[in-house]
Amino acid sequence: MNTSKVSGALDPVTLIVIEKGLAQVCNEMDLVHEKTSFSPVISEAFDRSNGIYGAKDGRLIAQGATGLPIFVGVMQETTRCVLEECPNLGQDDIIIVNDPYRGGTHLMDVKMVRPFFYKGRLWCYLSNAGHWPDTGGMVPGGFSSTATEIHQEGLRIPPVRIVRDGVMNDEMVKLILANIRIPDERIGDIKAQIAALQKGAERLTALLDRYGVEVVDVAIEELERRAEQMMRAHIRAIPDGVYRSTAYMDSDGVVNEPLEVHAEVTVSGDQVTVDLSKSSKPCTGPMNSVWASTVSSVYLGFKHVFPDVPINAGCFAPIEVKKPHGTFLYAEYPRPVAGCAAEVSQRVMESIFLALAQAIPHKLFGAAAGTSGNLNLSGVDPENGREYVMYYFSGGGYGGWWSGDGITNGCSTIGICKSQPVEIMEQRFPIRFEHYNLREDSGGAGKHRGGFGVNYRIRLLRGTAKVSFLMDHGKFGPPGILGGEPGATNQIVISQDGKEFTPEHISKADDIALRAGDWIEVSTPGGGGYGTPSERSDADIASDRRNGYFNEGQRR
Known part of the structure; x- marks a missing residue:
């Protein structure tokens, strides 16, 4: 698409209106998700998130203002996994997935992904996540502190269709409900996530009808460029250098010894590299973290320090996170991971804060x-x-x-x-x-x-x-x-x-x-x-x- 003509006509007012319009789509998805869920952790505590993700690579376009921030990076990875494993989805299909090793977190965070078509063209993906209070496993609620493999933690769902051609897959629903506790609550949560995605499709269609695909496409590119520009400006203000820190976790729940998160943050100009490879080895208990959760934690750590940067893929572009293979921060099957999103993620962020405090204490x-x-x-x-x-x-x-x-x-x-x-x-x-x-x-x-x-x-x-x-x-x-x-x-x-x-x-x-x-x-x-x-x-x-x-x- 030739966007130069459109770009020249994209005035600041239109840009900000489209930015807020995309956010409003996500906010309405969040609201539907919240108001129709059966579980208090979603309906009362708002442990959920909804967002819009790129059609080609799953990159974040927009997320709801009240969505759980840890899902900012996580759902990019989830959407990318669906792109790879389910390439031929129809416009009325919806994928369900909670597999930690496929762009997930712990099993209780259940994601749904829906392709969004506008006038016959795949334009983006609508994705959401909700914390289900139970997904089976040996401990009700899923937060087992003594699990030693993922199969003890609950039902693991790879990317599969829960809605096909607009019709709920009853056989898949039966399979899920048969393997978890309190199924009458879970069916309510399933329908709430589906309803939120439907509302997102309706509101996004209205937005594109009003402004046109070309204008909105250019606006998204510009918003991403500006977010990257702002983050790079913040990083440039940090003195160049290598900053190291260590944060400690109590134990993995099985072996009563601390786990260490070693962060090495290298600042060079307007780029930052985070290396966590000197952290503790994979652990026996459920305090391992999958890659999606680890990288999202780093992104979120920088967002805490520089909260004025808008949330989209551009925000993360200047931040390189090396994959910490061989540590408990890069869990692979069948390592247990119940504590990854709720606990390990916060210690990763803590290590980032402690490292940056050496360079810019006036911001920490x-x-x-x-x-x-x-x-x-x-x-x-x-x-x-x-x-x-x-x-x-x-x-x-x-x-x-x-x-x-x-x-x-x-x-x-x-x-x-x-x-x-x-x-x-x-x-x-x-x-x-x-x-x-x-x-x-x-x-x-x-x-x-x-x-x-x-x-x-x-x-x-x-x-x-x-x-x-x-x-x-x-x-x-x-x-x-x-x-x-x-x-x-x-x-x-x-x-x-x-x-x-x-x-x-x-x-x-x-x-x-x-x-x-x-x-x-x-x-x-x-x-x-x-x-x-x-x-x-x-x-x-x-x-x-x-x-x-x-x-x-x-x-x-």
């Missing part, structure tokens, strides 16, 4: 809580005889930064999800939240202290249940920078028959039996501090104590 911050706090409770409610699987995650503190204290009870660094409302959880499951409060003294001390984590306790009201959790930062608190102290570590206490204990791996355990009256209490990490504690002003210290954030004799 102490580490955030760095864990999603994945907790699953499952059983049969004796009141109605129904089986249930409850998935819950929680917030923690963000790090102090150059201009102030860190955010308290912020979401995980991979997402913009919110914790599911206590009232909704108590209505749906036989539990009671006995308290949910600020965790005092959890923010790392510094000139600007870290934000605070939270404490919550869940008591089982009736019947029996099993609780499993896969978290992190239980041994190593989120580090501070420029002399700032680390935030408090993750702490978990369980009460069985009145006896309290902490699991061996601290932040990870499977299938702990609970009876009515038993409880689990979680205290999430605070953020790391920024600058030395001695630099903190007397006014800020007095304010913290006045608000009850710290007590006399405790660290500031």
Whole structure:
């Protein structure tokens, strides 16, 4: 297509209108996905994402403003995999896939990909992802901390048609529902993802009808060029050099030894190269990370540091990530990967932050809580005889930064999800939240202290249940920078028959039996501090104590 004539006529107003129009298509997909899902983790917590991806190579064109950021890079890889393995899709076909080794994350993140045709031509792909609270496996909810192979973690779905010629593939749906728990919820989530893709096709058609394919094509090229230009300008402002850091994970859930994420960030002009090849070897337990999750984590780390760069493929063009073969950050079949997107990804990002803090501390911050706090409770409610699987995650503190204290009870660094409302959880499951409060003294001390984590306790009201959790930062608190102290570590206490204990791996355990009256209490990490504690002003210290954030004799 000759775009020069169109490009010359593409005024700034039209460009920004098309940019916002593409984003609005994705936002409406997100909204449909959210409002029609059955699972609270999607309908209430927004653990999902929808986007538009290139027809030739799956490159990101646009993503919804409220979509989970970790899926920015992941769904590029998912879409590329579908392009390679399903080359002859019709305009009314939809692919379902959750295979971690085919552009995925953990098995609970189920993706759907639909080719979008405009006037008979394949123009792009519409893709989405939603976290299903269960996909089978040996631990309800999928977050097994002791799995040693992928087959123990749940149902693995390669790219297959779930919709063919506009008709749902009932045989495929039956196969999926027969292998997972709570099938009446999952069918609702399946239909919600399909409906979101349909809405995207409708709204995108309207956009192209209004502005024309040539104009929109040129706008996308220009938006990508500008995003790349902005990212390169930011990188150019970083002093050339090689910056190294190490971030630590508690354990892999099976072998009680730390895992190390070694980042080597090389800045040269307007290009940056990230090498993670000196990280720990592949691990026995489920804290391995597949390539799609690892590379997306690096992209997202830079996006946190430079949030003004628009999200599209151009944003990532100046960032080269070397594939870390032979490490736990490049998982291959049949390595277990349940913790990759929710936990390992955040430690990869932490390593990027720590490396860049050496070069541009005025743009960085102490580490955030760095864990999603994945907790699953499952059983049969004796009141109605129904089986249930409850998935819950929680917030923690963000790090102090150059201009102030860190955010308290912020979401995980991979997402913009919110914790599911206590009232909704108590209505749906036989539990009671006995308290949910600020965790005092959890923010790392510094000139600007870290934000605070939270404490919550869940008591089982009736019947029996099993609780499993896969978290992190239980041994190593989120580090501070420029002399700032680390935030408090993750702490978990369980009460069985009145006896309290902490699991061996601290932040990870499977299938702990609970009876009515038993409880689990979680205290999430605070953020790391920024600058030395001695630099903190007397006014800020007095304010913290006045608000009850710290007590006399405790660290500031």
